[in-house]
Amino acid sequence: MDALSALLTGPRAQGAFLLRSVFDPPWSVRIADLAPLTLITVVRGDGWVVPDDGPPVPLGTGDLAVVRGPDPYTLADLPDRAPQLVVHPGQVSTTPDGAGMCETLDLGVRAWGPGGGTVLLSGTYQLRGEVSGRLLRALPPVLRLAADEWSSPLPALLEAEIGRDEPGQEAVLDRLLDLLLISALRSHFARDAERAPAWYRAHADPVVGRALSLMHTDPARGWTVRDLAAGTGVSRAALARRFTELVGEPPMAYLTGWRLAQAADLLADPALTLDAVARRVGYGSGFALSAAFKRVRGVSPQQFRTGSVPTGVPTA
Known part of the structure; x- marks a missing residue:
């Protein structure tokens, strides 16, 4: 993608x-x-x-x-x-x-x-x-x-x-x-x-755009900044600096948000267990996904799945 x-x-x-x-x-x-x-x-x-x-x-x-x-x-x-x-x-x-x-x-x-x-x-x-x-x-x-x-x-x-x-x-x-x-x-x-947001323009950058593509294509992979840097042909420091400048957050923070966004989409499918969703987006277990989901989004995956998201809860 x-x-x-x-x-x-x-x-x-x-x-x-x-x-x-x-x-x-x-x-x-x-x-x-x-x-x-x-x-x-x-x-x-x-x-x-x-x-x-x-x-x-x-x-x-x-x-x-x-x-x-x-x-x-x-x-x-x-x-x-x-x-x-x-x-x-x-x-x-x-x-x-x-x-x-x-x-x-x-x-x-x-x-x-x-x-x-x-x-x-x-x-x-x-x-x-x-x-x-x-x-x-x-x-x-x-x-x-x-x-x-x-x-x-x-x-x-x-x-x-x-x-x-x-x-x-x-x-x-x-x-x-x-x-x-x-x-x-x-x-x-x-x-x-x-005047478009930086994250939108970042897809055209040869380095950051490639890193984004890698994460979007395979969010379940255990990405590190080293892996992403190798995939884009620059050093870890150069990737981290340019990514943060263009996207507005470090690569690993962005990856967490992307994984949780994908998890939110998958939670709409009642046939998928929490463990299955977790594996698809790079978490080792439903428990690990649940902890990250609640930390970032303020509600549990189950609350999100049933639509009981309180007004004012922040979302990624």
């Missing part, structure tokens, strides 16, 4: 919240769901994303916004419109004074709203562990891709799939959301490569 592909395989939605929302002006919804990341694409009409701390961001038909949580923000037809609805954790919607609105605005399968002039599709990652901390830290509070800046068939496919109620549909939507996020990130970093 090349380094760039590996860095962008982090998103793993698990029962993501997908919704088609429809509004007529005036409209304003405050999003206070504490979710780590939400994607919003405009099918028809226009609006604004208004962070609590930061300038309002306009959205038009065909635009895509990636909004980084957990800080609240507002979606509205005008940037100064007072919120009429509030979305809370668990995607519970109320009026600003707390009256329930979920049933009132329900329009059927994954459809919601009091209008039809403006149509938004949104996909929300609900657990912090579903998107790596490395990706989240690389994003601005609101990332906007204008319709004329990128091209992807994924929004249209998501629109076609979001209202279906068929067996396995949740898994289909999860994977579509992951693909849409990866596509958006790739376009975002490519259009402004000089």
